[in-house]
Amino acid sequence: MELFNDPTMELFNDPTMELFNDPTMELFNDPTMELFNDSTMELFNDPTMELFNDPTMELFNDPPMELFNDPTMELFNDPTMELFNDPTMELFNDPTMELFNDPTMELFNDPTMELFNDPTMELFNDPTMELFNDSTMELFNDPTVELFNDLTMELFNDPTL
Numbered sequence: 001m002e003l004f005n006d007p008t009m010e011l012f013n014d015p016t017m018e019l020f021n022d023p024t025m026e027l028f029n030d031p032t033m034e035l036f037n038d039s040t041m042e043l044f045n046d047p048t049m050e051l052f053n054d055p056t057m058e059l060f061n062d063p064p065m066e067l068f069n070d071p072t073m074e075l076f077n078d079p080t081m082e083l084f085n086d087p088t089m090e091l092f093n094d095p096t097m098e099l100f101n102d103p104t105m106e107l108f109n110d111p112t113m114e115l116f117n118d119p120t121m122e123l124f125n126d127p128t129m130e131l132f133n134d135s136t137m138e139l140f141n142d143p144t145v146e147l148f149n150d151l152t153m154e155l156f157n158d159p160t161l
């Protein structure tokens with residue numbers, strides 16, 4: 001992956017995002033995930049969020065979930081929350097639930113609560129209920145109580161309870 005070893009990240013400075021226009025997504029087929037090893041997270045600094053515009057969601061097909069291993073959680077710092085605009089909710093299809101393993105719970109720090117705006121409620125379809133295994137209970141620290149504003153009450157429809 002020497003091609004991408006460029007501290008200035010000039011290679012990715014392309015407003016048209018043509019570099020990433022590859023239906024096969026071969027560019028991202030790198031088991032070591034070195035392409036994303038950029039402490040400045042500039043690769044993802046794209047207001048249009050076109051880098052993530054991939055219906056197949058293959059960019060996120062990374063078993064070790066290293067793409068999301070960013071203590072600063074800057075990858076998710078997107079006011080428009082477009083990164084999560086995926087009707088299939090495949091981004092969250094991770095049996096290990098490591099995507100949500102963030103002690104600071106910053107991923108859920110979204111005043112608009114748009115991350116949870118999913119009519120199918122598939123985000124919460126986790127038999128192990130690990131998403132809610134947070135001793136600090138910060139996930140539920142929402143003054144507006146919008147997380148629980150679900151007329152269908154599907155969030156609480158858990159056969160194991």
